[in-house]
Each structure stands twice: as C-alpha cells, then as structure tokens.
Amino acid sequence: MPITDHFSKFGSGLESPATGLLAIIPNDGADLSVMPRAIMVKQPGDVAVVMKDGTTGTLPALQAGVPYPVRVSRVLATGTTATGIVGLY
Numbered sequence: 001m002p003i004t005d006h007f008s009k010f011g012s013g014l015e016s017p018a019t020g021l022l023a024i025i026p027n028d029g030a031d032l033s034v035m036p037r038a039i040m041v042k043q044p045g046d047v048a049v050v051m052k053d054g055t056t057g058t059l060p061a062l063q064a065g066v067p068y069p070v071r072v073s074r075v076l077a078t079g080t081t082a083t084g085i086v087g088l089y
Contacts, residue, residue: 014069018088026077026085034089038067039075042084048076 012019014037022034026048035052039062047059052071058079062068067088075085 018067020089022087022089024075024085024087026075026080028077031074032072032087034087035071035073036087036089037071038069038088039072040065040067040086040088041082042086043082045082046080047082047085048079050074050076 018037020034022032022036024032024036024039031050039047041047041062041064044061044063047062048056049059049070049072050056052073054073056076059068059070062082064084072087
C-alpha cells in the first residue's frame with residue numbers, strides 16, 4: 001500500500017522540512033551535485049565552505065546531529081575537521 005502524502009501538492013520552501021539527503025565528501029575542487037538547505041555532521045568539528053553567493057569561510061565547531069541552515073555550493077577538504085557531513089535538501 002503506498003504512503004499517503006497530504007502535502008504532495010504544496011511547493012517546498014526553504015523553511016519546509018528536508019525531503020532528501022546528500023552524503024558530502026569534502027573536496028577543494030568540486031561543487032556539490034545538489035545545493036542543500038542545511039548541513040549536519042556526525043563527528044563535531046569545523047567545516048570549510050563556499051557559500052551560495054561565492055564567499056568562503058569556516059563554520060567553526062559544528063556539533064553532531066544539529067541541522068545548520070546554510071546554503072553551500074562546496075565543502076572544502078582543506079580546513080574541514082568534522083566528519084560524516086550530510087546535506088539536507
């Protein structure tokens with residue numbers, strides 16, 4: 001029996017719940033295949049990123065299991081110490 005989705009006819013906005021996961025492997029030279037609406041980490045640490053607008057920086061001391069609502073186009077290997085990074089989209 002298929003699952004009933006009472007919200008299937010509604011558009012998904014940035015404040016809507018995530019509907020997909022993306023395993024993120026930090027890479028200094030490649031953008032993500034999907035731009036997530038948030039990221040989470042399994043093991044805490046810093047995450048170096050390129051934001052949607054092209055600015056770069058480090059998100060310091062991210063904690064495990066916390067969704068951070070950032071739109072990143074790339075997660076950099078250089079400067080990233082957190083592991084188990086997942087994008088929510």
